[in-house]
Amino acid sequence: MNEFVEQFLLESRDLVAQATDDLLALEEKPDDRDRLDGAFRAFHTLKGAAGIVDFAAMARTLHAAEDILATIRSSEGVIEPGVLNECLTCLDLTARWLDAMETNGETPATADAEADDMIARLTASLDTDEQGPIAPPASDWLDRLRVEPNAQSGGPCTALRYIPDQDAFFRGHDPMALIAALPNLLRVDLVLTDPATSLDTMNTFACALDIVALTGAAADDVRAALAGADGAVDIRELAAPRAIQPDSVRSKAISLLEAQLLVLRDASADGLTGRLASVGRTAINALICLDRQEAAAAVERAAATAQAVPSAAPLLEAIERALADGRPEQPNDTARSPSHAPRALRVDMNRIDALVKLTGELIVLKNAVGHAAKLSQESTDPAVLAGTLREQHALFDRLAKEMQAAVLRIRVLPLRSVFRRFPKLVREIAGSVGKTIRLVTEGEDTEADAAIVDALFEPLLHVLRNAIDHGIENPTRRAAAGKPSFGTVILRARRDADNVVIDIEDDGGGIDIARVRAVAAERTIASPETLTGMTDGEAANLIFAAGFSTAAAVTDLSGRGVGMDSVKAAVERLGGRVTLETRPGIGTAVALILPFSLMMTPVMTVEVAGQAFGLPLDNVLETTIVDRSRVIPIGSGQAVVLRDRTVPLIDLADMLDVRHSPLDQTHAKVVVLSVGTQIAGLEVDRLGERMDVLLKPMDGLLAGVNGIAGTTLLGDGRVLIVLDTEEMLR
Amino acid sequence: MTVVLHDASSIRLIGACPADDAEALLQLLVGHPAAEIDWRGCESAHAAVIQVLLVANRPVRGPPAGPFLNRFIGPAMGSSG
Numbered sequence: 001m002n003e004f005v006e007q008f009l010l011e012s013r014d015l016v017a018q019a020t021d022d023l024l025a026l027e028e029k030p031d032d033r034d035r036l037d038g039a040f041r042a043f044h045t046l047k048g049a050a051g052i053v054d055f056a057a058m059a060r061t062l063h064a065a066e067d068i069l070a071t072i073r074s075s076e077g078v079i080e081p082g083v084l085n086e087c088l089t090c091l092d093l094t095a096r097w098l099d100a101m102e103t104n105g106e107t108p109a110t111a112d113a114e115a116d117d118m119i120a121r122l123t124a125s126l127d128t129d130e131q132g133p134i135a136p137p138a139s140d141w142l143d144r145l146r147v148e149p150n151a152q153s154g155g156p157c158t159a160l161r162y163i164p165d166q167d168a169f170f171r172g173h174d175p176m177a178l179i180a181a182l183p184n185l186l187r188v189d190l191v192l193t194d195p196a197t198s199l200d201t202m203n204t205f206a207c208a209l210d211i212v213a214l215t216g217a218a219a220d221d222v223r224a225a226l227a228g229a230d231g232a233v234d235i236r237e238l239a240a241p242r243a244i245q246p247d248s249v250r251s252k253a254i255s256l257l258e259a260q261l262l263v264l265r266d267a268s269a270d271g272l273t274g275r276l277a278s279v280g281r282t283a284i285n286a287l288i289c290l291d292r293q294e295a296a297a298a299v300e301r302a303a304a305t306a307q308a309v310p311s312a313a314p315l316l317e318a319i320e321r322a323l324a325d326g327r328p329e330q331p332n333d334t335a336r337s338p339s340h341a342p343r344a345l346r347v348d349m350n351r352i353d354a355l356v357k358l359t360g361e362l363i364v365l366k367n368a369v370g371h372a373a374k375l376s377q378e379s380t381d382p383a384v385l386a387g388t389l390r391e392q393h394a395l396f397d398r399l400a401k402e403m404q405a406a407v408l409r410i411r412v413l414p415l416r417s418v419f420r421r422f423p424k425l426v427r428e429i430a431g432s433v434g435k436t437i438r439l440v441t442e443g444e445d446t447e448a449d450a451a452i453v454d455a456l457f458e459p460l461l462h463v464l465r466n467a468i469d470h471g472i473e474n475p476t477r478r479a480a481a482g483k484p485s486f487g488t489v490i491l492r493a494r495r496d497a498d499n500v501v502i503d504i505e506d507d508g509g510g511i512d513i514a515r516v517r518a519v520a521a522e523r524t525i526a527s528p529e530t531l532t533g534m535t536d537g538e539a540a541n542l543i544f545a546a547g548f549s550t551a552a553a554v555t556d557l558s559g560r561g562v563g564m565d566s567v568k569a570a571v572e573r574l575g576g577r578v579t580l581e582t583r584p585g586i587g588t589a590v591a592l593i594l595p596f597s598l599m600m601t602p603v604m605t606v607e608v609a610g611q612a613f614g615l616p617l618d619n620v621l622e623t624t625i626v627d628r629s630r631v632i633p634i635g636s637g638q639a640v641v642l643r644d645r646t647v648p649l650i651d652l653a654d655m656l657d658v659r660h661s662p663l664d665q666t667h668a669k670v671v672v673l674s675v676g677t678q679i680a681g682l683e684v685d686r687l688g689e690r691m692d693v694l695l696k697p698m699d700g701l702l703a704g705v706n707g708i709a710g711t712t713l714l715g716d717g718r719v720l721i722v723l724d725t726e727e728m729l730r
Numbered sequence: 731m732t733v734v735l736h737d738a739s740s741i742r743l744i745g746a747c748p749a750d751d752a753e754a755l756l757q758l759l760v761g762h763p764a765a766e767i768d769w770r771g772c773e774s775a776h777a778a779v780i781q782v783l784l785v786a787n788r789p790v791r792g793p794p795a796g797p798f799l800n801r802f803i804g805p806a807m808g809s810s811g
Contacts, residue, residue, distance in 0.1 A: 164777070168777075169749050169752075169776075169777070169778045172749075174749070174776050174777050174778075175777045176775070176776065176777035176780055176803075177774075177776075177777070179802075180774075180798040180802075185802060187802070187805075188802040188803065188805075188806045189806050190780070190784055190803070190806040190807065191784075192781070192784060192785065197785050198785065199756060199759050199760055199782075199785055199786055200760065202756065202781075202782070202785050204752035204753045204756050204778055204781070204782060205752075205753075205778070207777065207778070207781065208781060209777060209780075209781055209784075284797065288797055288801055293797055293798065296797050297797060300795075300797070
């Protein structure tokens with residue numbers, strides 16, 4: 001993917017988000033002009049960006065939307081929700097295109113058809129209200145083009161009127177260059193928007209041009225060429241579109257060029273200058289007719305040279321070259337190798353500044369350590385040296401911590417970036433199942449690691465869908481239960497110690513536990529004995545089991561075969577967990593508990609057979625020492641009763657196949673692990689310390705090794721292997 | 731400078747005339763009400779320059795060097811080369 005496209009994707013995503021924000025706010029407060037202006041600007045900039053990367057479909061779609069916003073801006077009337085909805089849909093479509101572009105590195109093939117649809121919908125949305133048409137209804141400007149009777153008969157013919165914004169010059173635009181670049185230009189007419197302008201009163205910095213042009217190109221091509229235009233553009237198709245230039249005109253022009261070559265090759269020397277002039281003129285005209293301006297310019301230069309010499313050779317050569325290049329130009333091959341560039345991150349400048357400051361302090365410290373090293377060579381008193389070193393170590397420790405925190409802050413994003421996509425989606429989902437939902441979002445400013453924020457959208461959407469589809473009762477049942485007719489779903493983010501917690505609470509009917517048990521039995525998700533032994537809370541959690549779906553009727557929302565188990569899986573992939581609480585008649589609360597940062601993992605070290613291993617602290621419930629007499633052999637395994645609960649006991653040495661005789665024959669040191677609903681004891685030789693590590697995942701040859709979460713380096717240089725406890729207990 | 735006054739009787743547009751030339755051209759036109767415009771050396775002109783020519787509505791000596799100006803803008807201004 002080239003740099004432009006990367007930048008384009010980055011900026012466009014921001015703009016889509018900004019425009020969505022503004023439109024949603026506008027929906028709440030239709031008279032908020034600032035929001036309307038904001039949305040308009042975002043659409044406008046997006047359109048311009050699309051023009052830069054030659055994404056014509058996107059440019060014209062956004063242009064249509066921008067037109068609508070411009071009309072709304074200029075009118076004082078109330079904004080119809082239908083119009084805003086279409087604009088939002090337009091942004092969704094744009095976001096989908098951007099996604100496709102990011103994956104494939106090129107503009108999606110279906111974009112043109114989708115753009116046509118979208119433009120039709122946008123235009124229709126405005127027609128239904130009383131805002132009036134987008135452009136003046138008059139076809140009067142067409143009269144300014146006197147179409148030559150036999151020109152381009154049968155070919156496409158598109159007329160356009162372009163009134164650039166007043167400040168187009170100021171912004172560095174050249175409307176005339178846009179017109180000059182139009183394909184197959186046939187005629188141009190220029191008037192001033194204010195005919196009374198005179199040299200004494202005019203302002204050369206304000207554009208007052210009203211340009212009408214006729215081209216032999218299809219309307220779509222013209223639209224694409226004018227996609228980046230500032231101001232009002234009206235495009236009319238005058239004849240049936242045909243993408244290629246009529247062959248007759250083409251072949252005539254080419255045979256004319258060939259005829260000029262014959263004239264030039266004529267050996268007779270008399271009247272050479274006259275011949276050169278006429279041949280030059282004819283060739284230029286023929287080339288202009290073929291819409292080959294550069295070739296025409298080249299021939300023109302050659303003609304001048306030929307006149308000056310005088311000799312036919314330069315002109316001859318130029319025309320031959322023009323003929324040789326005369327094949328229709330291939331459209332630029334935009335196919336780029338689909339590459340997945342690393343996701344870019346926008347970082348607050350202050351956070352970078354903090355890093356720069358810390359780097360400065362590190363350098364000061366480096367000099368101090370150098371000084372200490374010199375002191376040690378100069379046989380300084382060891383006590384003094386030790387003091388200095390200790391002091392420097394303390395300083396280094398503080399700096400390293402600050403540095404780490406600062407680096408982690410760079411990867412941190414507010415959850416707003418994912419939350420803001422939900423209000424609209426929730427409304428759509430609720431609408432499709434005939435319910436009215438009020439979505440309350442709280443704590444959007446809560447921050448989390450960018451990787452987590454990015455990965456949260458899917459699981460959250462799924463939980464919300466479930467809440468709306470299964471949680472909230474239909475209006476009649478709600479009325480019967482004495483609840484307000486609209487359901488309320490709360491989406492809340494909060495920091496809880498080292499975790500980020502996202503609560504999704506609904507005020508629906510709660511989970512039908514009896515039904516969950518019945519379905520679980522029916523689908524053999526759990527054995528009947530296990531089911532009867534389960535508390536209601538545990539049974540409710542069965543909805544997270546793979547292959548579970550209680551929807552009586554499969555709606556197009558949830559129950560598509562992917563149940564809440566996908567949510568659980570997604571959250572666990574991020575190193576988090578899901579909890580669920582439900583109360584019949586009152587509602588259900590789902591909490592996604594995620595680590596604040598993916599990078600730091602708190603681990604506990606243990607030792608077995610002389611080697612240190614790490615265990616993720618998240619899974620460690622407690623550590624304890626058990627008398628060996630209390631270890632009960634069960635089958636081929638062992639178990640121990642801890643706090644009135646029988647816990648399987650696994651010997652880590654056995655598991656890792658590093659057999660040795662236990663160090664302590666009378667007592668066993670046990671780490672009690674909890675993974676999901678399972679609890680197990682892990683026997684180790686020695687309990688180590690707790691530390692925060694930057695976990696390095698296994699790569700290269702070791703990438704496929706199971707049971708290892710990653711590695712890190714210990715202070716003494718040894719490699720600490722951190723075990724994947726979930727894999728171990730499976 | 732791509733807009734120059736020649737012999738106090740003709741204002742010449744030379745080469746590619748950027749937007750900045752519009753103001754210079756306007757000043758020359760205002761200062762020399764009788765001067766004619768000569769754009770035979772003009773390859774291309776920014777819309778701002780063309781706009782001044784349009785407002786001036788003065789005889790233009792052509793044809794201009796640039797094909798786009800020659801083929802489209804000349805006729806559009808109602809004066810030919």
